[in-house]
Amino acid sequence: MTRMKRTALGRFPCSVARTMDLLGDWWTPLVLREVFYGVHRFDEIQRALGIARNTLADRLTRLTAEGLLDRVPYQDKPARHEYVLTEKGRDFFPVLAAMVRWGDKWLTAEEGVPVDLVHSCGQRAHAKTVCSECGELFTADTVRSRMGPGFPAELAGKPEVQARFT
Amino acid sequence: MTRMKRTALGRFPCSVARTMDLLGDWWTPLVLREVFYGVHRFDEIQRALGIARNTLADRLTRLTAEGLLDRVPYQDKPARHEYVLTEKGRDFFPVLAAMVRWGDKWLTAEEGVPVDLVHSCGQRAHAKTVCSECGELFTADTVRSRMGPGFPAELAGKPEVQARFT
DNA sequence: ATACTAGGGTTGTTCTAGTGAACCCAGCTG
DNA sequence: CAGCTGGGTTCACTAGAACAACCCTAGTAT
Numbered sequence: 001m002t003r004m005k006r007t008a009l010g011r012f013p014c015s016v017a018r019t020m021d022l023l024g025d026w027w028t029p030l031v032l033r034e035v036f037y038g039v040h041r042f043d044e045i046q047r048a049l050g051i052a053r054n055t056l057a058d059r060l061t062r063l064t065a066e067g068l069l070d071r072v073p074y075q076d077k078p079a080r081h082e083y084v085l086t087e088k089g090r091d092f093f094p095v096l097a098a099m100v101r102w103g104d105k106w107l108t109a110e111e112g113v114p115v116d117l118v119h120s121c122g123q124r125a126h127a128k129t130v131c132s133e134c135g136e137l138f139t140a141d142t143v144r145s146r147m148g149p150g151f152p153a154e155l156a157g158k159p160e161v162q163a164r165f166t
Numbered sequence: 167m168t169r170m171k172r173t174a175l176g177r178f179p180c181s182v183a184r185t186m187d188l189l190g191d192w193w194t195p196l197v198l199r200e201v202f203y204g205v206h207r208f209d210e211i212q213r214a215l216g217i218a219r220n221t222l223a224d225r226l227t228r229l230t231a232e233g234l235l236d237r238v239p240y241q242d243k244p245a246r247h248e249y250v251l252t253e254k255g256r257d258f259f260p261v262l263a264a265m266v267r268w269g270d271k272w273l274t275a276e277e278g279v280p281v282d283l284v285h286s287c288g289q290r291a292h293a294k295t296v297c298s299e300c301g302e303l304f305t306a307d308t309v310r311s312r313m314g315p316g317f318p319a320e321l322a323g324k325p326e327v328q329a330r331f332t
Numbered sequence: 333a334t335a336c337t338a339g340g341g342t343t344g345t346t347c348t349a350g351t352g353a354a355c356c357c358a359g360c361t362g
Numbered sequence: 363c364a365g366c367t368g369g370g371t372t373c374a375c376t377a378g379a380a381c382a383a384c385c386c387t388a389g390t391a392t
Contacts, residue, residue: 002295014280015265015266015267015273015274015279015281016195016262016265016266017196018197018321019248019266020192020196020265021245022273024195025350026186026190027350028206029182029233030182030186037311042368042369043367045367046369047326051350051353052351052352053370054351054352054371054372055350055351057369068244077235077360078358078359078360079359079369080368080369081369085306088272090306090307091268091271092268093304093306093309094293094304095261095264095297096182097259097264097304097309098260098261098263098295099185100180100182100259101260102181102185102260103181103184105222105257106180106257107188108181108316111315112316113181113317114180114181114313114314114318115181115310115311115313115317116313116314117309117310118312119299119304119308119309120309121297121299121300121302123300124299125300125304125309127260127296127298127304128296128301128304129259129263129294130293130295130296131285131287131293131294132294133285133287133290133291134285134291135294135301136287138260138263138285138293138294139256139360140259141261142285142286143283143286143291144283145203145257145264145284146281147230147281147282148278148279149277149279150277150279151277151281151295164203164204181392192379192380208338208339208340209339215382217380218380218381218382219339219381219382220340220341220342221381222340223339223341236389243388243390244387245338245388245389246338247339285336324345333392335391336391337391338387338388338389339387339388340385340386341384342382342383342384342385342386343382343383344378344381344382344383345380345382346380346381347378347380348376348377348378348383349378350376350377350378351374351375352373352374353372353373354371354372354373355372356366356369356370356372357368357371358368358369359366359367360365361366362364
């Protein structure tokens, strides 16, 4: 994992970089999407995505080690396992949903979106991102950032760092 | 761009894959984050991220070509430009916000989050993902997927593809 | 004249993520 | 016994992503 080094030396820490460190390669989000879709078994995922077997094995191992997936046995006679989402893994759904929303809106040709999402309210729907406190839209121009408690002290003093938090 | 090939031959099309094709490398989301933060100039971004100059040039060119950024001159004497978000680019904010939310929740050590987000309502807040229609939470277990109008016809017939949309 | 700035382009090297193909093993099936 | 399935592992190879270092152009300040 080269990426760990980058964040470690990283000029500027944030959860985007940390998240990309863990899940930011091409396959990982797709593997997660499959599991969200209810595709839980190694060979099913492999066939569905056309991913190389060792690459998939690596992704599943990593996702399990990071606590997004659990490897649970579903039969005993020949030991077989399937991969199910943990709470940490299920909680990643909004990120995928936001990506789907963006892609559906901006990358869709005339024939329409490849996949429709249906919410439990019965409507065809998409993800909408709102403020956790007031419920209004959470957009680039309604959100400001401030240094948080976990901001690295050695960076907090630098003028160019402070400049961006005004 | 190897990735274009993958989606092209892709067993299973979706906006996650399409979005990852465009923006799914390690640096692109970080470059976008900088621009969201108001860091608009080449050298500023380069210093802030510690990214190699040619890599940054490539990302900026790509983001501009894809229509997420505009390259606008801000002075003439020596021609200088800065990169500003288009509507397509600004609309990507929810994806970053969802990533930040997930990272803040699951990857934060005891010292707390590195960056606080403040919404225009005045509260410290985070992104919340809700159904565009009813406003209730948009989560893995409240959302089902169906084939959309843009689903490739040659795949729609296959039994293993249909199996996942039941 | 010199040096410095902003915004790149170019070159050459390294490194690694992904790949296909082969192999392995356990346990059912015929 | 042979072969298939599920779930992997090991190997050798390669395309391309990132990097450092240097060059370039215009203007500007010293």
